Amino acid sequence: MNEFTCKEEIEEERLPFIGNVGMKLAHEIRNPLMTVRGYLQYFLETEGAEKEKLDIVLNILIPEIDRANKFISDFLLFSRPFTPQRQYTYINHLVQEFRYLVLRQLMVQNTDIILDLSPDLNKYPLYIDAAQIAQVMLSLFLNSIEAKEKPTMCITIQTKVSDETAYVCFKDDGKGMDAYILSQAFNPFFSAKEVGMGLGLPVSQKIIAMHGGTINIRSRKGRGTAVTFTLPYS
Ligand SMILES: Nc1ncnc2c1ncn2[C@@H]1O[C@H](COP(=O)(O)OP(=O)(O)OP(=O)(O)O)[C@@H](O)[C@H]1O
Ligand SMILES: [Mg+2]
Structure with missing residues (x-):
């Protein structure tokens, strides 16, 4: 067996492993992130004395969470095969x-x-x-x-x-x-x-x-x- 075949075999073993870890990571990050987003959205829709300050903070936080979520979605679509649900x-x-x-x-x-x-x-x-x-x-x-x-x-x-x-x-x-x-x-x-x-x-x-x-x-x-x-x- 030459060196090239060995490397290829390692890659073959590694890819599903990376895929599994990626999926686990994605789920572990996405779920809590979505909970936090839910609460932030709730604050955003709540009237109160601190509303203006809160708005400024939330307008920063929500796009940040959406960005993290977009990365997870991109990563999932990039790292595994998919068929469009048309x-x-x-x-x-x-x-x-x-x-x-x-x-x-x-x-x-x-x-x-x-x-x-x-x-x-x-x-x-x-x-x-x-x-x-x-x-x-x-x-x-x-x-x-x-x-x-x-x-x-x-x-x-x-x-x-x-x-x-x-x-x-x-x-x-x-x-x-x-x-x-x-x-x-x-x-x-x-x-x-x-x-x-x-x-x-x-x-x-x-x-x-x-x-x-x-x-x-x-x-x-x-x-x-x-x-x-x-x-x-x-
Ligand atoms: N509308 C645009 N105007 C200027 N540069 C762009 C535009 N769209 C893409 N690019 C350039 O192409 C690169 C690759 O874009 P891509 O969306 O794949 O990655 P990213 O925006 O850097 O990261 P990610 O989308 O994963 O957050 C960007 O880093 C940027 O330099
Ligand atoms: Mg981009």
């Missing part, structure tokens, strides 16, 4: 719901979302895993927010349909990417950020590929970034 979904509705979900963050971040949704997409629903596509949207949205350079930001979400394919584009006026970052952006664990895990784009790519679509980035340093993903009808 249902018929109108993509424009999903975009509108998504905007509603991030309203608070938009306010805190001084950011506007402009929706430019093609009415043609209201005629037929797509057969997609809505939760997973919402996760892709969250990853793209967070990347835009994290690329904010000026005091305000504008994100445009555009949908259109062509040749039996839906297109969804997230465009921002953030700091953009240089050629090196652009070339690495889809590599797992590549991150140009201090706290980034580098899983947002690779996991998004995996989700979109499982739906038979593609995802691509156009970006100019100092000008902004546009990420477009496609979802085929058939």
Whole structure:
């Protein structure tokens, strides 16, 4: 047996182990995190003398918890095989719901979302895993927010349909990417950020590929970034 075969065998043994530990970690972290989030949400909705101070703290804590939760979701989707749980979904509705979900963050971040949704997409629903596509949207949205350079930001979400394919584009006026970052952006664990895990784009790519679509980035340093993903009808 040569050295190469031995290493391969070790890898084979190690991968399921890493997968199991990862799953256990994910559950152990996610459950308490969700309990804490539940209580914070309760405080947020409670009127009282300290409401203003509480708001400031909660507006910091809730996005932090959501971020940890997103990492766990990304990690789970990255580290094990999955099949989309598809249902018929109108993509424009999903975009509108998504905007509603991030309203608070938009306010805190001084950011506007402009929706430019093609009415043609209201005629037929797509057969997609809505939760997973919402996760892709969250990853793209967070990347835009994290690329904010000026005091305000504008994100445009555009949908259109062509040749039996839906297109969804997230465009921002953030700091953009240089050629090196652009070339690495889809590599797992590549991150140009201090706290980034580098899983947002690779996991998004995996989700979109499982739906038979593609995802691509156009970006100019100092000008902004546009990420477009496609979802085929058939
Ligand atoms: N909208 C954007 N504007 C500028 N740079 C971006 C944008 N989207 C992605 N990038 C660059 O691509 C890198 C990879 O993105 P990705 O979402 O995969 O990882 P991350 O954001 O660093 O970490 P994570 O998503 O796991 O928290 C980022 O670190 C960032 O440098
Ligand atoms: Mg990201």
